Amino acid sequence: MVQDTLQTVAAPRGATADLRDTSSEPGRAAPSYRTLLVVADAADDASGRLRLAVSLADRFRAELIGVAASQVEWPVFVSEYPQAVDQILRQEEERAAEDLSSARTLFEREAGERKGAAWFQAVAAPLSFVHKHGCEADLLVCGRRGPTDPNPGAMGVGPGDLVMAVGRPVLVVSPGIDQLGGKRIVIGWKDTREARRALADALPFLARAEEVTIALVGRDASRHDGELPQAFLRRHDISADIVVDNRVEDFIAARLVEIAVEGAADLLIVGAYGHSRAREWAFGGVTRDLLDGSQICTLLSR
The missing domain is CATH 3.40.50.620 (HUPs)
Structure with missing residues (x-):
């Protein structure tokens, strides 16, 4: 039986706290978009x-x-x-x-x-x-x-x-938005190829953020699944917390946006179309729901 839990796991001690710009460090430049x-x-x-x-x-x-x-x-x-x-x-x-x-x-x-x-x-x-x-x-x-x-x-x-x-x-x-601060970012995580691609593609944003949260939502979500992307980010000098919510089975996109809004984040990062696109449009899915109604900016990769 799956317990209804909401867990927050802090980043490991010793992780860098202020990572808005690492370009001044000798031999290390912050990733960027050219x-x-x-x-x-x-x-x-x-x-x-x-x-x-x-x-x-x-x-x-x-x-x-x-x-x-x-x-x-x-x-x-x-x-x-x-x-x-x-x-x-x-x-x-x-x-x-x-x-x-x-x-x-x-x-x-x-x-x-x-x-x-x-x-x-x-x-x-x-x-x-x-x-x-x-x-x-x-x-x-x-x-x-x-x-x-x-x-x-x-x-x-x-x-x-x-x-x-x-x-x-x-x-x-999203309509009505004309600025993106990017100080607080939420990563909607499920270990798929698309999510891994999005994580790497978003490094320029993540390296300049003050707070990064890896959010795992769904009945089968576990803290363990967030530890590998957390380790990946740590090797890029990016500190990230992990949030797990097992209470939600449907409306995962809405819950991800809710987690972001609750944490004052203005950017959500997700992999696009982890299922086939035809299945998403026929039966619903996280990508389709975000494209239809996310109230914050969303970075998608595939």
Whole structure:
């Protein structure tokens, strides 16, 4: 019988306490991101997301790439009305050009005159275009796209699609958020390939955090499962506590966010789609629930 327990395990004694920046230590530099890519679109929350990306680029001294693409919706061809089809296409092309111009103006306003900023746009499928330029970046920043979130129109890129395609960590920014302090971070842990990838991909954030918590949630969660990622982080001079909650079987994503909010964390790190994506969308899962409604920023890797 599994007991209902909530355990907190402190980091081992002797672990480094203040790890916000180790770059001044001889022979050791804090891990960093050299290039950030932010997805721009027509959603109402785009300006906050761009502002957040600019602040992260400043923190990591990284180059910043802004990317936007707009899809032209081709009408169903009706042979009897070719002029109507041509008119619809022209309208769609004009709409796409206006969307891209607005996105570029917004990016340039938020990025200012900073060096190392670049902009790419195209009339193309947004996911394919972002995927292409994602190869240039260490970290991608995009907006959350839950059922009630602002509509990005024909420029939208679903974060789930992006995580599956791009081969880079993706920071998903919730609507209404324009800053990410990263002083307190929660790692949602289950020992999967995806979670291990996320842990390594998030090292630049983790190395600058003041408090890191490894959270294990679910009936089969145990403190022992958190000790290996804790040891991994310790070898990177990062101190982490372990929290175990065996009381939750369902709604694991909500509990992870709750643990983060209770600890005043503003960043959650998880591996994406530990189960098959089709299974997650059919029956529910942590990744889908976070993409639909996490109220804090979430870094996902696969």
